[in-house]
Amino acid sequence: MQLSRVSKPPAMSFSPALRRFVRTLAQVGLIIAIWLLATWLSQHLLPNVPPGIAGIAIALGLMALGLLRREWVADGAAWLLREMLLFFVPVVIAVVQYPALFHQHGLAILFVIVVSTALVMLATGFAVDLAWRLEKRWLRRQGGDADGEPG
């Protein structure tokens, strides 16, 4: 990244904001290419692996092998993750396709989702907390260093 900035001829220099925009756009393009490859793989070779998982595995594998440098996709990935909520909007809008269903059962569905989500959160939070304490105690008994207190 730094190198290209230095070696670029003056005639090609854009404002930093524009250059950053083009770079992010190109990186998003590269991530979309990985996604398309993953979709093709999951359609033709690995029907039980969802394309999302295949794509993450491909990207991680390429980075572990050193074939894909983190800097080549980092800005694009950060942008995609930051704006991800926008991509969910059309999915929610799909409720207008089922007016009768959500008119009749909407409140009951919402009730189930709220209560169940709260239960999942409580159970997961306490399960991880408990397992982490056990892991810490176990590591200490092993004589190992249990310094890795996260958070």
Place this chain on the structure above:
Amino acid sequence: MASPVDLLIGLFWLVLTVLLYAAMRHVHQRRPHFLLSPMIVVPAILIATLLLLRVPYASYASQSHWLSAMLGPATVAFAIPIFDYRQIMRRHWLPLSFGVVVGMSVAVVSTVWLCRLVGLPEAIERSMAVRSISTPFAIIAAPQVGGQADIAAICVVITGIVGMLLGEWLLGWLRLDTVLARGALFGTAAHAVGTATAHRRDPEEGVISSLTMILSGVLMVLLAPLLAPLI
């Protein structure tokens, strides 16, 4: 097939969605009240508009579907934070896997049980059972337990929004000490919407959340064929 007018109408909805989102994100950053969250206001305005003007969903989605198409590449983008924080996964795989297994079991059992309690039809129950995992996974897992992929997808996103609000509220008085527990809470219960929330709260929490979200999705897709006869 699609006339220029249809194309323009489709583009209008796409542009309106993006502009509303950008405007509400700006407002939400200045006044971070949950009711001003873009995930609440934008769908509410759009749904009300479509219903009032009697616009069919196909017309809205003709170009806006490009936005939901970006969910795929956005899932792939999680590879970067996972790569950056791979040491956390290597070190804490045990609590995280344990949390995911507990979380997914509670999700399926509580959903089925609550649906029966309030008397929801079996078709909805089956579409809801897989709802706490991410959309791409839910679309695969839902038909395997006899659910409907698009209803599952809607319930997935509603779950995400509910989880986003509930999570922040619960963590306000739960006092979970570790970033592991806080991140896993978002990842298992509220998939990518929860992960986006966790990421905004703290990047490390976001990473834990994305790891547990992926583990949950994989676990559910693998377990769905086995669960089907039990539901």
